Amino acid sequence: MRVAVDAISAAPGGGSSYLCHQLPELEALGHELFVFAGPDVADDLMTALPRATVIPITRRSVLARFTFQQTKMERAARDLGADVLYCPGSSSPLLGRLPLLLCFQNPHLFTSPAPRDARLSILRIVAWLSALRATELVHISGAMAREFSQTSALRRQVSIVLSGANEEARRATPEVLPSGRPYLLAVSNLYRYKRMDLVIRAYAGEPKLHDAFDLVIVGGEIDSGLTIELAGLASELGRTRSVHILGYMSTDRVAGYYAGASLYVSTSQREAFPLTPLEAVIAGLPVVLSPIPVFEELYGEWALFADAFTPLSVSRAMTKALDRGPVFGAGDVARQRFSWTRNAAEVSALLGQALKEGRSRRPSRHDVDVRKLGCLVRTIAGASSERV
Numbered sequence: 001m002r003v004a005v006d007a008i009s010a011a012p013g014g015g016s017s018y019l020c021h022q023l024p025e026l027e028a029l030g031h032e033l034f035v036f037a038g039p040d041v042a043d044d045l046m047t048a049l050p051r052a053t054v055i056p057i058t059r060r061s062v063l064a065r066f067t068f069q070q071t072k073m074e075r076a077a078r079d080l081g082a083d084v085l086y087c088p089g090s091s092s093p094l095l096g097r098l099p100l101l102l103c104f105q106n107p108h109l110f111t112s113p114a115p116r117d118a119r120l121s122i123l124r125i126v127a128w129l130s131a132l133r134a135t136e137l138v139h140i141s142g143a144m145a146r147e148f149s150q151t152s153a154l155r156r157q158v159s160i161v162l163s164g165a166n167e168e169a170r171r172a173t174p175e176v177l178p179s180g181r182p183y184l185l186a187v188s189n190l191y192r193y194k195r196m197d198l199v200i201r202a203y204a205g206e207p208k209l210h211d212a213f214d215l216v217i218v219g220g221e222i223d224s225g226l227t228i229e230l231a232g233l234a235s236e237l238g239r240t241r242s243v244h245i246l247g248y249m250s251t252d253r254v255a256g257y258y259a260g261a262s263l264y265v266s267t268s269q270r271e272a273f274p275l276t277p278l279e280a281v282i283a284g285l286p287v288v289l290s291p292i293p294v295f296e297e298l299y300g301e302w303a304l305f306a307d308a309f310t311p312l313s314v315s316r317a318m319t320k321a322l323d324r325g326p327v328f329g330a331g332d333v334a335r336q337r338f339s340w341t342r343n344a345a346e347v348s349a350l351l352g353q354a355l356k357e358g359r360s361r362r363p364s365r366h367d368v369d370v371r372k373l374g375c376l377v378r379t380i381a382g383a384s385s386e387r388v
Contacts, residue, residue, distance in 0.1 A: 003351060004077030004098070005035040006087040007045060008057050008065050012248060013189045013220055015105070016041040017275065019088065020048040020251075021164055025344030027051060031351070034080045036073055038065060053080070074098060084355045086347070091123065092130040099354040101347070102134035103161070107272040107294075108193075110148040112375075115193070116382030124380045131156060132363045135354040138347075140273035143294035151379040153372035161347055162298075163273045164340030168251055169283035170331070174260030175253070177244070183214040184318070185261035185285070187254060187276040188268065190221045195267040195290070195309065196230055202267075202314035204237035209318060215239070218257055220248030258283040263322055266290065267306065267314055277303065278338055282331045286321035288314065302330040 005023065010016050019035075023045070027033060033052040037045045042056035055076070059065050074096035077085055085098040090106040104110075108120055109127050131137055131148075137158045139145035145158050177183055184203065188194045196217055203215045221227045227245055234243035249257075258264070264280030265288040277299050280287050287303040289295040295303065304321045306313040 001030070001348075001351060001355060002032045002034070002081050002083045004073075004080065004082035004085045005033055006069060006073060006085065006089060006092065007035050007037045007041060008069050008073070009089040009091075010038060010041045011189065011222070012040050012044070015089070016044050017166065017251060018105075018163065020044055021166060021340050022088075022344055022347070023049055023052070025164075025340050026348060029344060029348050031348065034077060034082055036069075036076070069093060070095075084351050086351060087130070087134075090130075091126045092134065094126065094129050094133070097359050099135045099357060099359055100133065101136045101138065101351050101354045102130055103138040103140065103347075104131070104144060104148060105140055105272050107144065107270040110144075110151045110379060111270055112147060112151050112379070113383035113386050114151065114379045115386035116384050121380050121382060128152060128154070128376070128380075132367060133361060135357050135359070135361050136350045138350060141294045141297060143292075143297050144272045146293075150372075151375055153369050153376040155367055155369055159346075159350060161343060161350070162338060163275060163278070164343040165282055165335050165338040166251070166255075166275060166279050167282055167335060168255035169258035169279055172252065172255035172259040175256035176260060177214055177216070179214060179242075181214045181242075182212065182262045183216045183244075183260070184209065184263045184265060185257055185280070186215070186217045186219075186265050187257070187279070188219045188266065189248075190217075190219050190223060190226045190230070192223050192226060193269045195269055196226075197233055198267040198309060198311060198314055199265055200230060200233050200237065200239070200243060201311035202265075202318060203243070204234070204239045205311050206315035206319060208322075209315060210239060210242060213262060214242045214244060216257060216261070217243070217245045218247075218249055218254055255279075255283075258285065261285055263288065263318060265314070265318060266295075267309065268292070268295075269309070271295065273298070278334060281326075281334045284326050284331050286324060286326050288317045288321045290314075302327045302334070 035054045046054045074093040086101045088103040264285045267290045289303045291305045304317045306317045
């Protein structure tokens with residue numbers, strides 16, 4: 001099967017890591033790939049997919065890349081001879097003839113309450129129309145699928161395909177801090193909704209944590225100015241020397257920090273399928289997470305959960321997790337449950353089903369639950385109290 005892949009909106013870190021692990025497995029199943037890649041991830045995808053045709057989309061602005069996706073990408077895919085279009089970024093071209101597999105991965109789009117943001121409101125409309133015309137529709141967690149059903153007013157049948165596990169940390173050389181002290185680890189691209197400020201406050205407010213450990217935060221800045229804000233918070237709390245905000249790192253470097261850490265923590269307010277807790281479980285770390293449905297769905301048997309989004313609740317969970325240690329055998333179970341080979345096989349089957357159906361589907365009035373249209377309007381507008 002000749003598969004065109006829309007990686008134009010994939011971001012360094014989570015999005016590119018997902019594709020760099022999944023797409024080689026699809027190649028191994030015999031698919032020929034044509035990958036349309038944004039400028040920030042094209043090199044990584046070329047390295048991961050030496051046999052694929054990677055088409056760098058060099059337009060720097062988000063609007064220019066979105067315009068290319070909507071007006072030119074589908075035609076370019078057909079000119080290359082693609083049989084089916086795979087869009088793993090929550091939206092797709094709204095016009096076209098190719099059979100379409102759409103995978104929802106953006107946790108901001110159809111969540112309740114959804115954050116208010118003009119850009120997100122436009123993306124929600126595009127994503128909704130994309131879901132309406134997709135031949136096959138996929139979510140990457142049950143929690144996200146349920147929220148989509150509740151807030152989109154769509155009756156589309158969906159499939160759930162869980163992500164695979166990144167195992168680099170099991171083979172990595174542990175990173176050691178210049179101070180030589182043990183450290184606690186948070187890994188995520190820096191968005192405000194990830195609540196790294198809460199991690200810093202929890203760490204700084206508990207002597208059992210800051211007296212014995214440093215805190216390492218790894219991840220590229222997405223929300224402008226957030227790195228400076230977090231560094232300022234650490235300084236305000238008197239922890240400038242022990243809080244290390246290291247920025248974006250390659251997968252190999254991040255694996256070294258997993259291998260060397262004493263604990264992993266995430267206090268994110270929303271996720272679709274968070275890979276970093278899975279990487280931490282496989283690395284054999286105690287894991288502390290915020291109490292959101294997707295974390296509980298995926299990692300409930302291994303993680304300790306903060307009771308609330310407060311520094312005290314998070315610090316209590318962190319100290320308890322350090323005392324308890326990792327769950328015995330969790331890494332082996334996680335590796336078996338979250339396999340990239342399984343992930344690619346399920347995606348491949350859905351691509352085959354889309355091809356069998358022949359083209360992007362024609363929407364029907366039965367696709368929309370009119371009783372939920374009010375909820376859809378509120379979701380598109382967003383809640384003023386919710387921040388991205």
